[in-house]
Amino acid sequence: MYKNHRISLVLPCYNEEHGLVEVFRDLNRNIVDEVIAVDNNSTDHTAEVARRFGATVIRETKQGYGAAYKAGLRAATGDIIVTMDADGTYPRNFIPILLDVMIDEGYDFITCDRTGHKDKPSNWLRVFGNDVLNFFILLLFWFRVRDSQSGMWVFRRWILAHLNLTSDGMAFSEEIKLEAMSKKKLIRSTELPIYYKERHGVSKLRIWRDGFYNLFFLFRKRFGLLGYAPPLIDPNDPNLQKR
Numbered sequence: 184m185y186k187n188h189r190i191s192l193v194l195p196c197y198n199e200e201h202g203l204v205e206v207f208r209d210l211n212r213n214i215v216d217e218v219i220a221v222d223n224n225s226t227d228h229t230a231e232v233a234r235r236f237g238a239t240v241i242r243e244t245k246q247g248y249g250a251a252y253k254a255g256l257r258a259a260t261g262d263i264i265v266t267m268d269a270d271g272t273y274p275r276n277f278i279p280i281l282l283d284v285m286i287d288e289g290y291d292f293i294t295c296d297r298t299g300h301k302d303k304p305s306n307w308l309r310v311f312g313n314d315v316l317n318f319f320i321l322l323l324f325w326f327r328v329r330d331s332q333s334g335m336w337v338f339r340r341w342i343l344a345h346l347n348l349t350s351d352g353m354a355f356s357e358e359i360k361l362e363a364m365s366k367k368k369l370i371r372s373t374e375l376p377i378y379y380k381e382r383h384g385v386s387k388l389r390i391w392r393d394g395f396y397n398l399f400f401l402f403r404k405r406f407g408l409l410g411y412a413p414p415l416i417d418p419n420d421p422n423l424q425k426r
Contacts, residue, residue, distance in 0.1 A: 191261030195251035205271030249355030344418035
């Protein structure tokens with residue numbers, strides 16, 4: 184519990200037995216009430232490691248970053264949900280800082296910007312690809328985001344009732360930002376800088392394939408070619424806490 188808000192942490196996991204150890208090493212469980220680790224067909228000891236650290240493990244057999252996130256977000260029960268990849272790259276000690284900004288400043292959705300805040304230089308191709316996708320978001324949707332591919336977000340659970348989240352793949356990361364940040368009259372959003380570490384374990388990103396897919400996804404999203412996905416939570420749930 185943090186400032187009278189129940190906090191859930193959702194971790195999509197595919198072969199992250201090493202990264203999870205790093206995540207839980209400095210995770211403050213006095214702040215995070217619920218940790219949901221989504222095992223997306225891992226072939227290592229991901230599920231066992233997560234359970235050992237007290238996480239609730241959900242198995243999602245439909246392969247994909249977005250599919251794993253959807254399963255975890257449906258299961259989350261906190262008033263505020265924090266997300267991050269399970270590879271140890273995102274800073275756990277930023278969670279209370281981000282929660283302070285959200286609660287004290289009245290934000291509903293915060294996405295984190297890793298660019299320029301790494302402790303080691305990143306793969307230049309990833310940086311370039313991210314910049315290209317950021318540019319096309321500005322071109323197609325008319326708002327600016329510095330890190331469209333970031334996987335750390337903090338948001339109030341109620342907004343899930345208002346987001347059309349169609350992607351089951353890597354494009355889920357940009358789609359949740361597009362959905363939340365384009366609904367300016369309903370959802371108050373911002374982007375804040377964080378630092379970013381080298382990952383533990385093997386990266387699952389296929390740079391060229393995922394990069395071109397995410398770019399194509401932006402055009403399909405902009406021109407309404409992706410259809411409609413049911414909301415991840417019931418919009419009529421009386422237990423949803425809006426502020």
